Amino acid sequence: MFFYDVIHKLLIFAGFDKLRNPFLLDLVLMRMFEPASKLRSVALIEEYFGIKYRRQQYYESAPKWLTLKTKAESIAVNFAKSHYEFDYSLVFYDVTTLYFETFKSDDLRKNGFSKDNKSQQPQILIGLMVTKEGLLVSYDIFTGNTFEGHTFIPMIEKLN
Structure with a gap:
C-alpha cells in the first residue's frame, strides 16, 4: 500500500x-x-x-x-535538529496528574496531591516538555506521591 x-x-x-x-x-x-x-x-x-x-x-x-x-526520543530530537534547525532555546514544561479508579496503590500509582481532587485514589504524575511551537521534546512518568518541583531537574538533565 x-x-x-x-x-x-x-x-x-x-x-x-x-x-x-x-x-x-x-x-x-x-x-x-x-x-x-x-x-x-x-x-x-x-x-x-x-x-x-x-x-x-x-x-x-x-x-x-x-x-x-x-533512544526513540534521541532519534526524534536529533532528526529535528539536523533537518529542521531544532533548538532548545526555549522549552515549556508542565506536570499533570492522572488518577486510577481504584483505591489500591502499587510501586508507581500512589496517593498524593491530586489536581482532580481525587487524593484518596492512587495516581501518577506526567511531566511533559515541548518546544515553543508545541512539539514534544520529552516526557516522563513519576510516582503519584512525587512533589511537582522534584520532577523538573530530572527532565532538564535528560536534555543534555
Whole structure:
C-alpha cells in the first residue's frame, strides 16, 4: 500500500530503524493511518497491509518497548535538529496528574496531591516538555506521591 511504503520509508529516513523493532514501527505507522487501541491496531496491520502479528506478540513485546523510550526520543530530537534547525532555546514544561479508579496503590500509582481532587485514589504524575511551537521534546512518568518541583531537574538533565 502506498501509505505504508511512504511512511515506512520516512520512519527509516528519520532513523527509527535503529530501534531494531519492526513490530513497534508498524504499530506506530498503523496508529498514524487509523488511530485505534494497540490491540485493534495489530489486527488492522494485517487487514490493511497484509502483515500478520500475533496478539500474544503484543503482550510479550510491549513491556520491552519502555527500554526504547530514551533512544526513540534521541532519534526524534536529533532528526529535528539536523533537518529542521531544532533548538532548545526555549522549552515549556508542565506536570499533570492522572488518577486510577481504584483505591489500591502499587510501586508507581500512589496517593498524593491530586489536581482532580481525587487524593484518596492512587495516581501518577506526567511531566511533559515541548518546544515553543508545541512539539514534544520529552516526557516522563513519576510516582503519584512525587512533589511537582522534584520532577523538573530530572527532565532538564535528560536534555543534555
